[in-house]
Amino acid sequence: MKNRCSFLSTIGLAALMSAAVAFAAPAPGAEASAEEKAKVGEAAPNFTLDDANGKSHSLSDYKGKIVILQWINPDCPICRRVSKAGLVTKMAKECKALNKDIVHLAINSTAGMPGSTSAKYLKKHKIKALALIDGDGKVGHRYGARTTPHIFVIDAEGILRYQGAIDDDPRGGKEDATNYVVNAVRQISSGETVSPDYVKSYGCSVKYAD
Amino acid sequence: MRNALTNAMLGLVVLLGAVADACGQFKPSQGRQKSAEDLVAVSFVSDTARIAPGQTFHLAIVFEIEPHWHIYWVSPGASGLPTQVDIIAPEGFVVGEPLYTRPQAFGSSETLEGLTYGYEKNAVLFVPITAPVDLKKGSASFQADILYLVCKSFCLMGNINRSLTLETDDKENHASIGVDPILARAKDRLPQALEQLEESKVAFDGKLLTVRISAGDSKTATLYPIELPGITYENPKVVLKGDFFIATVEVEINPDNALGEEMKLVGVVGLGKNRDDPSYMFELSLSKP
Numbered sequence: 001m002k003n004r005c006s007f008l009s010t011i012g013l014a015a016l017m018s019a020a021v022a023f024a025a026p027a028p029g030a031e032a033s034a035e036e037k038a039k040v041g042e043a044a045p046n047f048t049l050d051d052a053n054g055k056s057h058s059l060s061d062y063k064g065k066i067v068i069l070q071w072i073n074p075d076c077p078i079c080r081r082v083s084k085a086g087l088v089t090k091m092a093k094e095c096k097a098l099n100k101d102i103v104h105l106a107i108n109s110t111a112g113m114p115g116s117t118s119a120k121y122l123k124k125h126k127i128k129a130l131a132l133i134d135g136d137g138k139v140g141h142r143y144g145a146r147t148t149p150h151i152f153v154i155d156a157e158g159i160l161r162y163q164g165a166i167d168d169d170p171r172g173g174k175e176d177a178t179n180y181v182v183n184a185v186r187q188i189s190s191g192e193t194v195s196p197d198y199v200k201s202y203g204c205s206v207k208y209a210d
Numbered sequence: 211m212r213n214a215l216t217n218a219m220l221g222l223v224v225l226l227g228a229v230a231d232a233c234g235q236f237k238p239s240q241g242r243q244k245s246a247e248d249l250v251a252v253s254f255v256s257d258t259a260r261i262a263p264g265q266t267f268h269l270a271i272v273f274e275i276e277p278h279w280h281i282y283w284v285s286p287g288a289s290g291l292p293t294q295v296d297i298i299a300p301e302g303f304v305v306g307e308p309l310y311t312r313p314q315a316f317g318s319s320e321t322l323e324g325l326t327y328g329y330e331k332n333a334v335l336f337v338p339i340t341a342p343v344d345l346k347k348g349s350a351s352f353q354a355d356i357l358y359l360v361c362k363s364f365c366l367m368g369n370i371n372r373s374l375t376l377e378t379d380d381k382e383n384h385a386s387i388g389v390d391p392i393l394a395r396a397k398d399r400l401p402q403a404l405e406q407l408e409e410s411k412v413a414f415d416g417k418l419l420t421v422r423i424s425a426g427d428s429k430t431a432t433l434y435p436i437e438l439p440g441i442t443y444e445n446p447k448v449v450l451k452g453d454f455f456i457a458t459v460e461v462e463i464n465p466d467n468a469l470g471e472e473m474k475l476v477g478v479v480g481l482g483k484n485r486d487d488p489s490y491m492f493e494l495s496l497s498k499p
Contacts, residue, residue, distance in 0.1 A: 077246075077367035078291065078359070146324065147289045168469070170291055171357050196467040200437055204365040205289035205323050 038143040038152065040197045044160040047139045049107065049132040052115035057105070057132060064156050065101040066185060068092075070129065070166075071140065072106045073113075073148040074121035076204035081172050082149060083125040087179070091166070092128060094182045099189040101156065104129035109140035111209035137208040147203035153184040153194070161188055164199040246360050246368030249276040254354045254372035257393050261378045263345040266338055268309075269374065270393055271295050271356055273333040280328045281358045283313035285436040288324030291359040291367075295335055298353040302342030309336040311399035312480050312489040313434060327434055329485075334396035347380040401478045401491040409454070412475075412492045414461065419443075419475050421457040421492055425450060428481035433457040435477040440468030448479075455479070463496065472497060 038045055044067075048058040059067065070088070072079050082088055095102050106129040108118040118131035134140050143152055144163075153162040162184035169177035180199055187194045251274040258267040273281060273293075282290040297305045311334060313327040339352075354372045359365050404410050410423045421433065429450070435443040446459040457479050465473065473496040480489040 075364050077365055081367065171294060196439075196464075196469060198442075198464070198467050199439065199469070200442075201289075202286075202291050203289060204359070204361065205317075205326070207364070208323065210321075 038160055038163065040160050040163055042160060043158050044152070044154040045142050047142070049134055049139060050115070052119035052131050052133065057130065059154070059158075062103045063158075065103050066095075066099055066156055066188060067154040068095065068102065068104045068129075068181060068185075069143065069152040069154070070104065070106050071145040071148050071150040071206060072108050072118060072121070072131075073110045073204060073207065074108075074117055075110070075113075075207075076148040078170075078203040079148045082166060083121070083127060085172060087167065088125065088127050088129075091179050091181050094179070095185045098182070098185050102185065105132055106130065107132045107134050107139060107145070109134040109137045109145060110207045111135065111137065135209070137206070137210065140206055140208060145206050147201040148206055149203050150201040150206070151181050153181060153188070155188045161194040162197050163201075164196075165201045168199070170202040244366070246358070246366040247370065249279050249360050249366065250274065250281065250358060250368055252356055252358075252368070252370055252372065254352075254356075254374045255390070255393065256374060256376055257390065257397075259377065260383050261341045261345065261350060261376050262383045263341060263380065264343040265382075266340045268336045268338055268393075268397075269297060269352060269354070270337070270396070271335040271354060271372075272392065272396075273329070273335075273358070275329065275331055275333065275360065277331065279360050279362045280316060280330045281333060281360050282326065282328040283434070284308070284310045285327060285434070287315075287326035288317070290326050290328065290361065291357075293328075293333070293335060293358040294356070295337060296355040297337050297339070298355070299339060300350045300352075302344070303350065304340040306338035306340070309338065309400055311335075311396055312401060312478060312485045312487075314485050315432065315434075334393065334399075336397070336400065341378070345378050345380060348378050349375050350378050351375045395486075399485055399489070401480075401489040404479070404490040404492040407490060410490070412494050414475060414494055414496075417460060419459050419461050419494070421455075421477075421479055423455050423457065423479050423481070423490060425453055425455050426481065426488075428455075428487065430481075430483055431455040431457065432480045432483075433459060433477060434480065435459055435475075438468075438474065438476065439471050440464050440466070440473055441475065455481070 036045055046059045048056050050056055092104055106118060106122055115133040122129055122131050149166050151166050152160060155161050165180055167177045167179045184194045253272045255270050255272060256267060275281060281293050284292050286292055295308055299305050313329060316326045317323050319325050352374050356370050358368045360368060407424050413420045431448045433446040433448055435446060442462045444460045448455050448457045475494040478489050478491050481487050
């Protein structure tokens, strides 16, 4: 899958690359350089972000676990819809049933939004994910997160195996909706190739600072 | 002195608020929040007053959108949600696929947010309906379930229902179609088939999709690719060569991501800059013959 970040112009890319990003060591079992963009089938770029309490978390902390990255924005009505309908908690429960070694990180790249907002939002919707703050949007840019929600699934070796939509039900209310995250976790856990490995995400645009 | 201090503090608060808003950090939770229904007035109409047996007519969803806000096209681009309608029709009526008028582009391909496609100010979404040939005299009621995402610096989602009852005839009538000037103008914005333009053609070499289209009097043109599962587009470009526009876009195909749907390259080329200017739809199947 071609990285959709390649839409970035040379100018935008240069500006992005010149920005100082404090990335830690490469993801476990993977060799991603500090400036590489997220691409399905390749090492997921490592990152370090703070949670609402100011504690730092790196992707490399979750060595040996499947990691679900979910871009969120509590002000986005589509994020709220999938959370309110219980789709995210159901997804997390089903993923956990498939594989106990799984971590769910909810990243908020909304400019100017306090970290506590994400934590409160997750608590309100009973979503057991860790809220991480990407206020300057650098991790979001590196992953090419375009919408809220936008999902990335990383396997235990640190390889990005899926990115895109949470499910095939943008409208909501579909009885037999397919959750692509559960699908990816199931396939990773059983050693299969993840298919589909990309489905266009839907939702509000990520409200980046730049 | 106290008043002066109070005024200064108030001024500071107003200034900070203005700066926050200008920086795109407006919090919709502050103050009274408008609903999607406040921002978009939706009406459900038809281009025919009386339905005749076997007649094909259009139901139309008319959106009047608050200035500076927009809703989305069938293929919203980098983000967003397609404006959608589900029609529930009486038994015997055949409901066609919704028809979207030419969109306009928002944002920039120079940023990660990317280009999105949709409508500002107003939009009309048509749904073709064919009546049964054994239609009886009386009336027919239609329900429309409409979903839209309306965005500016933040987004709101609208999901509303509208109903419409039309008279029916048991024989052919002479009620004219398209007399409503708003609907007539909107119908003119529907993309026409590219094949109807002489010497226009669509070609795909496995990597690059090329659409050649007669330029007529137009000086500019825009390519609006429609993203279907398993197909991604990058770097759409249009150049004028002689009497033709040559629109190109890089295509990446991954059948594993097609979700079982037919793989085809679909899109619209719009001539000129305005959404009232002519536009043409192309479709190229990737299925083997």
